[in-house]
Amino acid sequence: MDLDQLAALRTPVGLTALAAAAELAGGDPLAAATALRSAGLPGPLAAAALTQAELRRRAVGKFGPAAAGMFFTRSGLEQATRAVVADRRARRLRAAGVRTLADLGCGLGADALAAARAGIRVYGVEADPATAALAAANAEAAGLAGCLSVECADATGFDLTGMDAVFCDPARRSSGGRRIFDPAAYSPPWDFVLGLARRVPCTVVKVAPGLDHSLIPPGAEAEWVSVDRELVEATLWCGPLAASPRRATLLRPPAAAGSARAPAQRSGETAAGEDSEVGVAELTGTGAVEAPVGPIRRYVYDPDGAVVRAHLVAEFAVTVDGTLADPDIAYVYADTPMPTPFGRCLEITDVLPFSLKRLRSLLRGRGVGRVEILKRGSAVDPERLRRDLRLAGSEPASLVLTRVAGAPTVLVCQPVAPTR
Numbered sequence: 526m527d528l529d530q531l532a533a534l535r536t537p538v539g540l541t542a543l544a545a546a547a548e549l550a551g552g553d554p555l556a557a558a559t560a561l562r563s564a565g566l567p568g569p570l571a572a573a574a575l576t577q578a579e580l581r582r583r584a585v586g587k588f589g590p591a592a593a594g595m596f597f598t599r600s601g602l603e604q605a606t607r608a609v610v611a612d613r614r615a616r617r618l619r620a621a622g623v624r625t626l627a628d629l630g631c632g633l634g635a636d637a638l639a640a641a642r643a644g645i646r647v648y649g650v651e652a653d654p655a656t657a658a659l660a661a662a663n664a665e666a667a668g669l670a671g672c673l674s675v676e677c678a679d680a681t682g683f684d685l686t687g688m689d690a691v692f693c694d695p696a697r698r699s700s701g702g703r704r705i706f707d708p709a710a711y712s713p714p715w716d717f718v719l720g721l722a723r724r725v726p727c728t729v730v731k732v733a734p735g736l737d738h739s740l741i742p743p744g745a746e747a748e749w750v751s752v753d754r755e756l757v758e759a760t761l762w763c764g765p766l767a768a769s770p771r772r773a774t775l776l777r778p779p780a781a782a783g784s785a786r787a788p789a790q791r792s793g794e795t796a797a798g799e800d801s802e803v804g805v806a807e808l809t810g811t812g813a814v815e816a817p818v819g820p821i822r823r824y825v826y827d828p829d830g831a832v833v834r835a836h837l838v839a840e841f842a843v844t845v846d847g848t849l850a851d852p853d854i855a856y857v858y859a860d861t862p863m864p865t866p867f868g869r870c871l872e873i874t875d876v877l878p879f880s881l882k883r884l885r886s887l888l889r890g891r892g893v894g895r896v897e898i899l900k901r902g903s904a905v906d907p908e909r910l911r912r913d914l915r916l917a918g919s920e921p922a923s924l925v926l927t928r929v930a931g932a933p934t935v936l937v938c939q940p941v942a943p944t945r
Contacts, residue, residue, distance in 0.1 A: 526598055527655050530573045531662065534596070539574065542566050546578035547593070588635070594666040596659045601633040606694070606731065607757060609778050609803055610750055611639035614729070614760065618690060619643040621766055623727060629680035629693040630713065634660035634673070636692055636731070641673040649675040650683045652712070680713045690727035690766075693718050697733055708740060715740075726764030734759045734834055738812070747812075748772040749831040754869070756830030771812035773831035775866055777804035806866035808844075812836035819848035821876055822858040825925060825936060826868035827899055841867050850929045854902040862941045871923050871938035879905070879926070879933035885914050887937065892918035902928035 533539050545564060549557035554575065561571035580602055584592035587607045597605075606614075614636065618626065623645055628637040631649035633656065640647045641664070649664075651657035657677035664673040676683070685691060695711035695718055697704060708715035719742055722728040734749060734756045741747045746767035748760045751774070762768070779802055816839035832841050838855045842848060845865055847857035862870045877883055888896070894916045898907040903926035910926075925936040 526573065526576070526596070526659065528658055530569075531596060531655070531658055533570055534573055534577060535662065538566070539570060542570050542574035543577060546571075546574040547581070549575070550578035550582045591667065595633070595663045596666075597633060598656070598659065601656060601659065604697075605633050605635040606639075607752060608635065608639065609752060609776055610757060611636045612642070613774075613776065613803070613805070614692075615639040615643035615645065617766075618692075618727075618729070619645060621690075621727065623690040625687060625689045627683060627685055627688045627691045627725075629683060629691060629721075630695060631660050631675060632656060632694065634663045634675070636694065637673050637675075638663060638667055638669060640692070641669040642667075645672075647673045648683075648688070649673060650678050650680045651675060652677070652679055681717050685721075685725050688725050690729065691721050691725045692729045692731070693721060694731040722763035727766050728761075728763040729766060730761040730763070732759045732761060734830070738836065746770060746772060747835065748774055749834045750774045750776065751829050751831040752776045752778070754829055756834060759834070769809040771810055771835045771837055773808045773829065773835040773837050773867070775806045775808075775829055775831060777866075779803070804866075808832055808835070808837050808840055808867055810835075810837050810840040814839040815852070816842040816857070817848045818850070818852050819858070821850050821873065821929065821936070822848070822860050824859045824862050824870055824872055824941065825938065826857040826859065826865070826870050827925075828855055828857060828868040829866075832867050841865075851902065851927070851931075854927055856901060856925065856927055864943070870941040871925070871936075872941055873925075873936050873938050875937035877935055877937075879903075879935045881910070881913055884924075884935055884937075885916075888914060888916055888922060889918065891922070892920045893922045894918035895921045897921070897923045898926065899923065900926035903933060905933075 534543060545561055549560060557575055558571055562568055580597040581592050584597055584602055587605060589608055618640060625646045626640050628647055628649045631637045631651050634649060637647045637649045649660055651660055654677050657675050661675040664670045695713055697711055718730055736759050742763060744767060746762040746769055750758050812835060826845060826847060828838055828841050832838060833855045842857045845857060845859050845863045847859040850858055875887060898910060900907060905926050923938040923940055925938055927934055
């Protein structure tokens, strides 16, 4: 979306077009466009309204009902922080005493809006004029324009004087939309981002979940966040904001938070808690502990991606009296199932060296026709294996493809129902 399209959509006619497009979103695009033009709306305005309506429909998963009044671009929506994550981060900043915040590279304003809702005065900075205008429009739509301003400028030149804290989410995509994996090519560049904490000690940086641990600044807390078992981002908390070297935070919004909370963890390295509306579990530690290694046992846990990326598998193993069967593979084995938010538990019924013929024979003999395939430390392609098994039964099974003492191994399992 460009500035002219945004301006047109915010006129009375544009708002009418948006309302009409919202009724048609999710249906046949051609029929929707025809319906809007038949209502007397100009073609370009109808197209822009339909694009926004579709983006708003998709954005509900990230922003909830607030998406209905926001403005998006496709790339901006893809890169925007989920509201549940941004809100939790904002509450942590507010609890640390932050009153003013510079959001460098604010994008469409997801994090800036969350901070403003938490009572923080936010100064958003965005280099792209259209994106900056969208962020300002989103602040106005949310009724937060009085405590959230957006400036179109280069983040590297913004005056941070008087800021209690800085939040930076460097762009990790090229102008063509391709992912950038080299931090030196981020915008703002990584050297500038790392230098922020020297200028404003309370600095927070959003990074990709695959961040190399060697890039974590000394003394910073690195937090990996998952939502409903989907790893979504990582965050670096610097200076006074750092509470633990490594943290895995698991969030469950209300729709997914129906299961009972896990009991208090027994390791001094862990903590669990919850917000009033969002289920929260946190696992903390140094990320340098080695888990004990032992044989395969009756149950296997598949740790949440945030636990794995935070290098907290050993800390997790302690909470379930577990061990690893291979020191380099993040499956945890135990003799009894224990309720935990940090990993999914499966009961192992069979352990066999990987052999397509033997596995096919075993599954067919049990009438298995539907398989879930998990893998770590295996070169087998799950979809090809699914085709090659050629199963036709009605029973389900879970297959864990892994390695034990260097040998390719398959575990035939059944999921353990979560404790309620």
